[in-house]
Amino acid sequence: MAKVLMKGNEAIGEAAIRAGCLNYFAYPITPQSEVAEYLSKRMPEAGGMFLQGESEVAVGYMLFGASGAGERVFTTSSSPGVSLMSEAISYIACAQCPVVFVNIIRGGPGLGGILPSQGDYFQATKGGGHGDYHLLVMAPDSVQEAVEMVMKAFPLAEKYRNPVMILGDGLIGQMMEPVEFPEYLSSTPTNKDEWAANGMDTRKSDKPNLVKSLFLDPKALNDRNLLLKSKYDRMKIEEVCYEAYNTDGDYQALIVSYGTMSRVCRTAIDFLKAQGIEIGMIRPQTLFPFPEEAVSKASEKQSCKIVLSIEMSMGQMVEDVKLSVLGKRPVKWYGKCGGEVPNPEEIMDVIKEHI
Amino acid sequence: MGKIFNRPEALTDAHTHYCPGCTHGVIHRLVAEVIDELGIRKRTVGIAPVGCAVLAYNYFSCDFQEAAHGRAPAMATGIKRVRPDLVVFTYQGDGDLASIGMGEIIHAANRGEKFTTIFVNNAIYGMTGGQMAPTTMPGQKTTTSPLGRDVSLTGMPIRMAELLSSLATPGYITRQTVITPKYINKTKKAIKKAFTYQMEGKCFSLVEVVSTCPTNWGMTPIEAVKWTEETLLPYFKLGEYKIPEE
Numbered sequence: 001m002a003k004v005l006m007k008g009n010e011a012i013g014e015a016a017i018r019a020g021c022l023n024y025f026a027y028p029i030t031p032q033s034e035v036a037e038y039l040s041k042r043m044p045e046a047g048g049m050f051l052q053g054e055s056e057v058a059v060g061y062m063l064f065g066a067s068g069a070g071e072r073v074f075t076t077s078s079s080p081g082v083s084l085m086s087e088a089i090s091y092i093a094c095a096q097c098p099v100v101f102v103n104i105i106r107g108g109p110g111l112g113g114i115l116p117s118q119g120d121y122f123q124a125t126k127g128g129g130h131g132d133y134h135l136l137v138m139a140p141d142s143v144q145e146a147v148e149m150v151m152k153a154f155p156l157a158e159k160y161r162n163p164v165m166i167l168g169d170g171l172i173g174q175m176m177e178p179v180e181f182p183e184y185l186s187s188t189p190t191n192k193d194e195w196a197a198n199g200m201d202t203r204k205s206d207k208p209n210l211v212k213s214l215f216l217d218p219k220a221l222n223d224r225n226l227l228l229k230s231k232y233d234r235m236k237i238e239e240v241c242y243e244a245y246n247t248d249g250d251y252q253a254l255i256v257s258y259g260t261m262s263r264v265c266r267t268a269i270d271f272l273k274a275q276g277i278e279i280g281m282i283r284p285q286t287l288f289p290f291p292e293e294a295v296s297k298a299s300e301k302q303s304c305k306i307v308l309s310i311e312m313s314m315g316q317m318v319e320d321v322k323l324s325v326l327g328k329r330p331v332k333w334y335g336k337c338g339g340e341v342p343n344p345e346e347i348m349d350v351i352k353e354h355i
Numbered sequence: 356m357g358k359i360f361n362r363p364e365a366l367t368d369a370h371t372h373y374c375p376g377c378t379h380g381v382i383h384r385l386v387a388e389v390i391d392e393l394g395i396r397k398r399t400v401g402i403a404p405v406g407c408a409v410l411a412y413n414y415f416s417c418d419f420q421e422a423a424h425g426r427a428p429a430m431a432t433g434i435k436r437v438r439p440d441l442v443v444f445t446y447q448g449d450g451d452l453a454s455i456g457m458g459e460i461i462h463a464a465n466r467g468e469k470f471t472t473i474f475v476n477n478a479i480y481g482m483t484g485g486q487m488a489p490t491t492m493p494g495q496k497t498t499t500s501p502l503g504r505d506v507s508l509t510g511m512p513i514r515m516a517e518l519l520s521s522l523a524t525p526g527y528i529t530r531q532t533v534i535t536p537k538y539i540n541k542t543k544k545a546i547k548k549a550f551t552y553q554m555e556g557k558c559f560s561l562v563e564v565v566s567t568c569p570t571n572w573g574m575t576p577i578e579a580v581k582w583t584e585e586t587l588l589p590y591f592k593l594g595e596y597k598i599p600e601e
Contacts, residue, residue: 062430069438095420200397209419
């Protein structure tokens, strides 16, 4: 398929349809309302279903019900909306239902602002709702990558029977870029008859299926948590994705940055290279599981004096970077999170300060 | 002599955890009998609430999902929108439906979602230990209204059947009780009607069942039936509040 120029939010909606997801429940919130606007027209055209829920709280459970009935389903929202959905996300994670969430982050906390931010890193990677659970979290740096990640998200959610979150920001959602859609993905959930409450007739079974998250017996609850943990451990082995930039030769500093912020860092690295200063970068494409090993190894390069976590948040990812580097190099944070994206000159100044 | 009274196929043989004198068991049985009579057990998905009926899935022999507090109507919406061929019912108490889940039930009813809600109203929070519910009667003592519900501070009990029947969207809304055999028969007819309207794709349907909670009311089962008759039923009047046009 030829490249088309599309707005990030609309491309995300189109990618879900092409991933074979024909069920979309959502509630409008800036800066991602265009997904619902786009899909309110496209879903019926594609033979799919769109329902605008009365709140993000309700949408969370519409997703839970639909997914629990064995159907492929997703939603899109932005920070305060995801907070409201977090209750359902905790239940969905415990009940092991595959649902895809797209969070186009805006500035917070509270109502915050409507401009790009990465302030939901903790919420996305460390839980967000109550209890011990994780989402598989992917962070695109372009409209093209957002499309690819959305299309990968559905089979991954079904492989692990776990919610998957695409963590973009207002810039990814709002900007237009040329995009080429991968081949139509026609896979369907394969194991749903074993667990989904989809009607015994549907699966020609005499045994009722039950989708639940209540385990009153402490041993049973511990076992469920161990089962969830084993999935997260498996993700850490099988699903870590990252991009290494300018790390082949020697570099004086290593940047760890993701999403929109990493694009600015890449430009800063190119400008510095022209000045004879070499800087490497690891760009996590999965935030959970975090590319610990890649960051650790890259930080060990003899020439690397410092590791910089550059984020559009007040030092959230820096904790994972520190856990990866384990004190072998100093780790510093730089960021902004009012909605303003730091420019390459600013990043160059920060780097120069530290080398 | 042949067997004339069987356990419905839609019920398991598990012993319920409900307290003596509570009518959840009766209501479960009525739902199960209706499922059997309509022959829909294998395409039915029930949704258990948070509250006394949280373990309902142990007692029904059909597929089940378990909701968070109040969110059963949103889950039912999710299931029914992606699988309109399934028969879906939620089973909710008054704390679940009339308090924390008020938004979900009103909007599901207003969208005319084609599922059925069995709403068990016993004027108190049962599972959490007898706290005040939105349906608690004026002056009724609970663990969080130890001097009796003061309506000047907490308002009057919410009448869900009346509230939901004020919506312009077509629906089947009725209030029944199961405190005596005569009422039990009427309630079963109402539940059957509710499921039938759903299966015909006609409308949202809700059967409110005024129930008893002897444990948390601090009464014997017989006193509880009497109190229901004398105190609850004059305020929560029985009847069909809304019927879809033919």
